[in-house]
Each structure stands twice: as structure tokens, then as C-alpha cells.
Amino acid sequence: MPLYKRAPIxxxxxxxxxxxxxxxxxxxxxxxxxxxxxxISEPFSFVDVKLEVAARQAKFREVAAGHKSxxxxxxxxxxIQLQGMVCSRLAPxxxxxxxxxxxxxxxxxxxxxxxxxxxxxxxxRYINRIDIPVGGPGERIRxxxxxxxxxxYPEEDIPGLSNYTMQMQGDLGADECRxxxxxxxxPSPLVRHASILLDIDVTRDRAVPQTExxxxxxxxxxxxxxxxxxxxxxxxxxxxxxxx
Amino acid sequence: xxxxxxxxxxxxxxxxxxxxxxxxxxxxxxxxxARTIAESLIGMHAQQTWPVSTTSSSPKxxxxxxxxxxxxxxxxxxxxTSRVAMHLESEWRTHLFAQLDELMAADxxxxxxxxxxxxxxxxxxxxxxxxxxxxxxxxxxSPKGDLILxxxxxTDRLTVQCLQGDLVRWSLSCEIGGERERxxxxxxxxxxxxxxxxxxxxxxxxxxx
Numbered sequence: 001m002p003l004y005k006r007a008p009i010x011x012x013x014x015x016x017x018x019x020x021x022x023x024x025x026x027x028x029x030x031x032x033x034x035x036x037x038x039x040i041s042e043p044f045s046f047v048d049v050k051l052e053v054a055a056r057q058a059k060f061r062e063v064a065a066g067h068k069s070x071x072x073x074x075x076x077x078x079x080i081q082l083q084g085m086v087c088s089r090l091a092p093x094x095x096x097x098x099x100x101x102x103x104x105x106x107x108x109x110x111x112x113x114x115x116x117x118x119x120x121x122x123x124x125r126y127i128n129r130i131d132i133p134v135g136g137p138g139e140r141i142r143x144x145x146x147x148x149x150x151x152x153y154p155e156e157d158i159p160g161l162s163n164y165t166m167q168m169q170g171d172l173g174a175d176e177c178r179x180x181x182x183x184x185x186x187p188s189p190l191v192r193h194a195s196i197l198l199d200i201d202v203t204r205d206r207a208v209p210q211t212e213x214x215x216x217x218x219x220x221x222x223x224x225x226x227x228x229x230x231x232x233x234x235x236x237x238x239x240x241x242x243x244x
Numbered sequence: 245x246x247x248x249x250x251x252x253x254x255x256x257x258x259x260x261x262x263x264x265x266x267x268x269x270x271x272x273x274x275x276x277x278a279r280t281i282a283e284s285l286i287g288m289h290a291q292q293t294w295p296v297s298t299t300s301s302s303p304k305x306x307x308x309x310x311x312x313x314x315x316x317x318x319x320x321x322x323x324x325t326s327r328v329a330m331h332l333e334s335e336w337r338t339h340l341f342a343q344l345d346e347l348m349a350a351d352x353x354x355x356x357x358x359x360x361x362x363x364x365x366x367x368x369x370x371x372x373x374x375x376x377x378x379x380x381x382x383x384x385x386s387p388k389g390d391l392i393l394x395x396x397x398x399t400d401r402l403t404v405q406c407l408q409g410d411l412v413r414w415s416l417s418c419e420i421g422g423e424r425e426r427x428x429x430x431x432x433x434x435x436x437x438x439x440x441x442x443x444x445x446x447x448x449x450x451x452x453x
Binding site for chain 2: 006007008009010011013015040068070073074075077079081086088090091092093123124125127129131165167180182184186189190191192197199201203
């Protein structure tokens with residue numbers, strides 16, 4: 001995959017997920033262990049929502065999920081979760097080598113802290129945001145000029161979209177991996193731009209490798225698959241935006 | 245053919261499409277975009293979890309609370325900058341963070357001062373990426389938490405207050421044709437470059453700061 005001057009990557013993430021959750025004590029130990037590597041650390045939780053339609057009730061429950069450690073510029077992130085580790089890099093993305101090396105470093109430290117536990121899932125996710133300049137309100141943009149993943153709809157009945165969200169999932173047909181693609185329009189952070197999200201997540205949850213070498217060999221393969229899908233999902237016109 | 249119609253950024257919200265037979269959660273992510281995707285797909289599934297970042301909720305002294313508020317404000321600003329970092333020069337971003345670190349240092353603040361408003365910073369980022377000044381402005385914060393930008397060239401001065409909702413309030417004083425002119429106003433970010441045109445904004449924006 002070519003190295004773009006302005007890669008549209010807003011987040012790159014590598015997840016190593018356990019079969020069984022860690023105990024809270026392990027989370028605290030990990031958080032302490034990584035203090036030297038990440039200047040910021042804050043707890044994070046999930047809000048679990050249960051809708052009981054018959055009773056017309058919604059129950060909200062905050063569930064402690066772990067710690068979010070980050071560099072002082074908030075770009076290098078490590079999610080220390082009960083289910084495992086997520087190593088994340090926000091924009092600006094500086095390339096695969098530095099990102100992967102940090103993930104490997106963190107995983108080694110992680111394992112030294114909590115010991116071996118069986119992995120159930122390995123995933124690599126890249127969220128891209130393609131920012132398209134537009135002349136002004138009401139200007140029409142053809143999605144197919146920029147991406148090859150977009151909704152088809154009856155044009156005679158719907159003159160144009162102002163919004164969409166899609167998810168596609170399936171077997172990748174290689175390395176026993178599955179793929180999830182999320183795509184849609186998002187409010188653009190730039191003036192006079194429209195923005196398309198292209199979120200590619202490649203995972204494996206069958207016969208998951210457990211040794212160090214095999215884990216990172218798979219991560220490299222998954223990254224290759226992700227690159228291939230990304231390059232076949234964008235057009236040359238989009239690539240011009242990435243190299244401006 | 246699939247066309248989208250560009251609409252002003254304000255007011256765009258995400259609408260969930262028709263629910264899929266079974267919605268699958270992607271690998272976790274730490275970015276605003278990851279949260280946006282998760283929230284936009286929430287309508288596809290009856291039960292959904294999404295991550296929230298929390299800080300300790302134990303009672304604090306006023307001084308500690310100010311420090312926390314400044315910390316959160318600074319964190320939000322850096323995360324928001326990350327979203328557009330691909331459009332920023334590395335040096336510009338580094339300098340901006342240094343300015344923000346200095347601006348948000350707790351010992352420079354009074355306990356009643358509001359920290360920088362996230363919506364103001366959002367306007368600031370959009371303005372900077374739109375007008376792309378070569379010279380960086382000096383930064384300050386208004387009593388209401390709005391980011392204030394200032395450019396000075398000799399006796400010519402431009403001050404811009406970044407308001408929420410993509411609005412800017414400006415005041416300027418400059419010499420044109422030997423006469424001093426002054427102007428104040430408020431306008432959307434989109435209109436601001438056009439308004440400035442007659443005041444020859446290169447006097448403030450060109451060259452390196």
C-alpha cells in the first residue's frame with residue numbers, strides 16, 4: 001500500500017482479546033505497569049442498556065471496563081480492558097512499523113505482567129475518513145467518484161442522499177478471517193467538505209494463534225488483507241486527496 | 245449512480261439504516277469516529293454497549309476541581325485536533341499543543357474561570373483549516389471560555405473570538421491608503437475570509453510567526 005502524504009486514517013487499532021476476562025486486580029496491575037509509557041491514564045466504562053419493551057423500561061448500568069492510557073498528545077492509546085488489550089493510534093498516523101512495534105512492546109509487557117492467557121480473537125481495524133471538498137450547500141457529490149462501497153438506491157425516487165450508514169460483514173476467504181466494513185457520511189470537521197467514513201475491521205476468532213511469533217505473523221497478514229480491501233474500496237480520485 | 249447532496253455541517257445527524265438481521269460489533273476503538281460509528285449503528289440492535297470515558301466522581305476541593313476541568317478541556321482539545329491532524333503540518337500541531345499547555349496551566353487560572361469551551365475550540369480548528377494562515381495567532385481565552393486569536397503587524401491588529409456554532413466575532417484596526425480603518429462584526433466561519441478580503445488579510449496571515 002502506498003504511503004500517502006495525508007493518509008485518511010483517523011484511527012488504527014490492534015486488538016488481542018482473551019477467552020476469559022481478567023480480574024480487576026490484573027487491570028490495576030497493568031495500569032501501574034504502563035505508567036512510564038503513557039502519561040495519561042483514566043478509567044473508562046461501558047454503559048449497558050437493556051430495553052424491556054413489554055415493561056416499557058430502559059435500564060442503564062455503568063460497567064467498569066478498564067483503563068485508557070494515552071500519550072500526552074492523546075494520539076497513542078492503550079486500552080487496558082477486562083477482555084484484553086487494544087493498542088490504538090489516532091491521527092496523525094506515522095506508518096505501520098512504528099505502530100506495530102509499539103503494539104508488540106506493549107503486548108510483551110502485558111504478558112510479563114499477567115502471564116499467559118488464551119486468546120480468543122485477534123483484530124486489526126482502520127477507520128478512515130475521506131474529506132471531500134465541495135463548492136457550497138446543495139452541491140452534489142457522486143459517491144462512486146471516491147469510494148466503491150456505497151448504497152445503491154432508486155434515483156428516480158430519491159434524488160440524492162444527505163446521510164447514510166451501512167455495515168457489511170462476511171468471511172474474508174483467507175486466513176480464516178472475517179471482515180466488517182462500516183461506512184457512512186459523518187459531519188465533516190472541515191468547512192465546505194463532505195466526509196465519508198470507511199471503517200475496515202479484519203478479525204480472526206477461529207483457531208487463534210497463541211505463540212508470540214504466530215500472533216504477530218497473523219497480525220501482519222491481517223494488515224495485508226486490510227490494505228488490499230482499502231485500496232480496492234477507494235478510487236484514484238480519492239487517492240489524489242490523500243496525496244495533496 | 246449514488247449522489248449525496250452537500251448540506252451545511254450544522255444540523256447533519258446520523259440516521260441508522262434499516263436494521264441488519266444481526267449487527268456485529270467491530271474491534272474496539274479509542275477515537276471519536278469509533279464512537280460515532282457505534283452510536284450510529286445503535287438503532288440496528290435492541291441492546292448496545294458503547295464506551296464512555298469517566299473520571300473519578302468522588303468529592304473534590306474547588307482547587308482540585310479546577311485542575312480537573314482544565315485537564316478535561318485540554319484533553320478534549322488534543323483529541324479534537326487529532327481528528328484533523330492529517331490536514332495539519334506536524335510543526336504547527338506541536339506548537340499549538342505547546343501554546344495550549346501554557347494557556348491551560350492551572351496556576352495561571354482563578355478558581356471561578358471557566359476553561360476553554362470545546363465548541364469554541366472546534367470553531368478555531370475549522371477556521372484555521374479554512375483560512376490556512378502562514379502566521380500562527382497568539383491565543384487567549386475570554387471570561388466565558390471562548391478562544392481568542394490575535395495577529396499584530398506593526399500597528400495593524402486583528403482579533404478573532406471563536407464562538408460556538410461555527411461563528412466568529414472579530415475586531416480589527418488597520419491602515420488602508422494612509423487612513424486608519426476599524427471594523428467589528430460577527431459571522432459564520434464560511435463567510436469570514438470573504439469579509440476580510442477588503443482589509444488585505446495577507447498583512448496578518450503571510451510569512452512565518
